[in-house]
Each structure stands twice: as C-alpha cells, then as structure tokens.
Amino acid sequence: MKNEMIPSIALGTWSWGTGSAGGDAIFGNHLSAADLKPVFEAAMDAGFNLWDTAAVYGMGASETILGSFTKGRNDVLISAKFTPQMAGNNDNTVEELLDGSLNRLGVEHSDIYWIHNPADVKRWTSKLIPLMKSGKVKYAGVSNHNLEEIKLAASILAEEGLEISAVQNHYSLLYRSSEEAGIIDYCKEQNIVFFSYMVLEQGALTDKYSAQHPLPSGTRRGEAFDSDTLTKLEGLILAMRNIGSKHNASTAQIATAWAMAKGTVPIIGVTKTSHIEDAIKAAEISLTEQEIRDLEAAAKETGVEVKGAWENPMH
Template identity: 85%
Template structure:
C-alpha cells in the first residue's frame, strides 16, 4: 500500500468517503439514490481495513449525523482508524461556540475522543470560523486542520489566522477530477505542494459518471443530484473520454474508474473515493498500484477537455 505523509502521520494514498452512507437530509438517498444501512456497509468497512485503507472521511451534514453514526458503530474501541470529519457553517447557527458544539456531536457519534482531520467544510466566513478551531487544536480534540471548498485567497487567509497561534493548515479538500481541474488551474495544488499541505480530491469519479457504468443509453436514476447533473446529453459528450480511459485501462488490466483514481494520484493528490460495495475496495486496491505515464496523463486530460463538460456542485463557487 502506497502512503502519503500528512505532517508526521502516514496515511494511505486513497481516503474512503461516506457521503452516501445512511439516509436523511443531504444523505445517500437524496444525493445518490442509495438506502444503505450499517448491515449493508459493515463488509465494506472490514474489507477496507483488511486492505490497509484506514482513513475515513465523513461530515456532520451527511444525512445530518447518519453517516457519522454508521461509521462510529464500526470504529468504536478501535485505534487503527483515522477519522476525517467536518464543520459545516451553514448548520452552525449564530452560537459563538458552534464549532466546539458540532465537533463534540461528531466525536460522540463517531465514538472517538479526537478527529484526526477536522475540516471547515466551506468558506462561509473565514475570519469568523477559522479562529474557532484553535482551542480544539490546542486541546488535542483536533489533530490536523483542513479547509474544504476554499479558493487560494481563502486558504491563505485561513493559514495566516492559524499561523498567528503557531498552527497550520495540514490539508485542503476540493472537487477535482478529469472534468473539473479548477484547483489546479488556480494554483491551489502547487500552493499545497510548496507548503507541505496534502490536497484531497473529492468527486474524482464525478459520482459515477467516469466509471463507464452509465451512458446515454443507461442513465443515472432520475430525481437525484447526479441524475440531473449528468443527464443523457452530458453522458453522450463523455463517450470520447471514456473510450480513452478504457484503452489505457486495458493496458493495465483495470477499469475506467481505476484510471480516474490513478490519474488523481499521479497528479499528487489523495482521492476520496465513496465506497458502498466491497468491489469499490477492490477498485481502490488496483488503482493505487497503477503508475500512469506522462503521455497517458496528457492523453486523458486532452480527451477530458474535448468533452466541453464541467459540472460544478450547487455548493461550489469558481476557484479563480
């Protein structure tokens, strides 16, 4: 298993995401059309741990606690799991101690005494919320801090606020895929490399659109976020890219999904892969072993550009 350094910690080259675990507001049913319970997901968790994937990414807002509760039922009394969870300003209200309160709620649901990575989920008010992390960092409730969906200016502002207390940002997590490279174009990935910050890429598979499991003939379930974002017309535009991914995949005996993951690793990022089946763990194992050539990376990026497709989440703003 390849690993990456997060400050003094070794982490796997792929993190596992739980956005689609559990049901409820902003949960797996509403976003993905999934209705997954702890019983469905326990074999997935066990397969991941056996394979050495021990960094799990969740958030209080995923199913409004449902995702954390399921993950917590698996991680209780274990010391071999790294937990990444998030503070979402939009659910904080006006309380002055909202960060501490929401963090405590997350830790309770997860059955742990600290978060290995605690993220500010989006930059609703960088000056207001970033300083609120400092007491939890100093007390040890938060080991490493990350910012998600922040542009370069906001990352630098958050970093400067923490630096005044001798603290630093350890991680950045943004939407980054073959179809959405704005964090690279805006210089965020270079900034992270220069400052010893790990860049985590989410939606690397574009919620399934880059897996070759869906097409204009076999679209996503309607009435879901991904079904609307990647309708039949959009899926038709992706056919050329999927063809290139398939060709490169056949050389390494891997799937198009594994090529998308391998590309994000080759770009120096740690992809967060949503996992709901044990086959997703097998995907991750294989993808981590693929070493794409510089020419293959260029071919993939050229084919992606030719699609003209760039789908941004409703919660996202441009990075530059």
C-alpha cells in the same frame, strides 16, 4: 500531518445512511450498517484506514454508522467536518458540533477536522485554534476554499503557531480548477496534503452509465449528468477504456490513478466491497506522462465541466 501514515486513497461516507443530504437524496441508495460493515472490514484489511465523513451527511446518519464500526479500534483515521450552514448565530457552535461528531463516532479527537466551506473564513477558522490546542483536533483542513481563502485561513492559524495541514476540493478529469488556480502547487510548496473529491464525478466516469443507461433519476447526480452530458463524455470514456486495457484496469480505476498521479489523495465514496477492490487496483497503477496528457486532452475535448451547486469558482 507529514508523519501520519496517510493512505494513498481516503474513503468517503457521504452516501452512508439516509436522511437530509443523505445517501437516498443525493445518490438514490438506502444503505444500512449491515450493508456497509463488509465494506468497512475489506477497506481496513487493505490498509485504507482514513474515513471521511461529516455531521451534515444524513444529519448524523453517516457518522453514526461509521462510529458503530470504529468503536474500540485505534487504527482508524477520522476526517470530520464543521459545516458553517449548520451553525446559526451560536458562537460556540464549532466545539458543540465537533463534540456531537466525536460522540457519534465514538472517538476522543478528529484526526482531521475541516471547515467544510468558506462561508465566513475569519469567523470560523479562528474557532479551530482552541480545539487544536486542546487536542480535540489533531490537524486542520479547509474544504471548497479558493487560494485566497486558503491563505487567509493559514494566516489566522499561523498567528497562534498552528497551520493548515490539508485542503479538500472537488478535482477530477472534468474539473481541474484547483490545479488551474494554483492551489495544488501551493499545497505542494506548503507541505499541505491535497485531497481530491468527486474524482469519479459521482459515477459518471465509471463507464457504468451512458445516454442509454442514465444515472438514477430524481437524484442530484442524475440531474448533473443527463443523457446529453453522458453523450459528450463518450470520447473520454473511450480514452479511459483504452488506457485501462493497458493496465488491466477499469475506467474508475484509471480516473483514481490519474488523481494520484497528480499528487493528490483521492477520496472515493465506497458502498460495496467491489469499490475497495477498485481502490486496491488503482493504488497499484502507475500512469505514464503520455497517458496523463492523453486523458487530460480527451477530458478537455468533451467541453464538460461540472461544478457542484455548492461550489464557488476557484479563480
């Protein structure tokens, strides 16, 4: 993936569409293709052309919406996922699920195809080999894997002369376990692109929410960041605001710029054209070493570390 033009920020579509594990259940929104078309257009105009989706997001709803925008275009990079929990016992299921994704997306290959989590690394990684050899999968990625699991996946592909090109893990100012476990350093050594997701902690680091203005109730993110947790974040938000004022940037833009300064490609969930404007601004910010240290110190002082229910510890 070294020669591919990976944009500085990738765009996520987890909250596109409704349905099981879709935008309504997770984020508390109800977005249709008509709502999202201007977002897609603004992103493409700005050069953000790598779109991250998964069959499991709204059980095909996210892919279907994205596919309605990408059909007939050849300037879009697609990042799709195989989620082991969707597989059951069918051994041919990786190819079948990939075909379903490609069909909904209206494309002939996935630029990056991810094993979504390490449910059975040996079993599922090997299934990528024929798909890479046939060209249906250009580059292989693993998501939510710890260092040992990443190395195991890499060794399975290496036996066939193939490699892991990308790792995608939860990584933010409040959750740095991929860094602490040595995964980010390993990726740099191996020329693997590290994609960081939940950089904004589902909105908690955007300064739009507080104990007085909580996240949407009845959603997963509302439960993760209740009013007590939001109160603990006030010092960090203040530090982000102060650094933001020097760069004429919002806290969301600072959180994103931090993830880029750490050598990762953030995946930002986008549902409004203003989110694209945030990405454009974040990509222009260059934080100083001191600002990075100050942000990390303020994050540590919160005592807040939010691990997703689906995540295993990284070390």
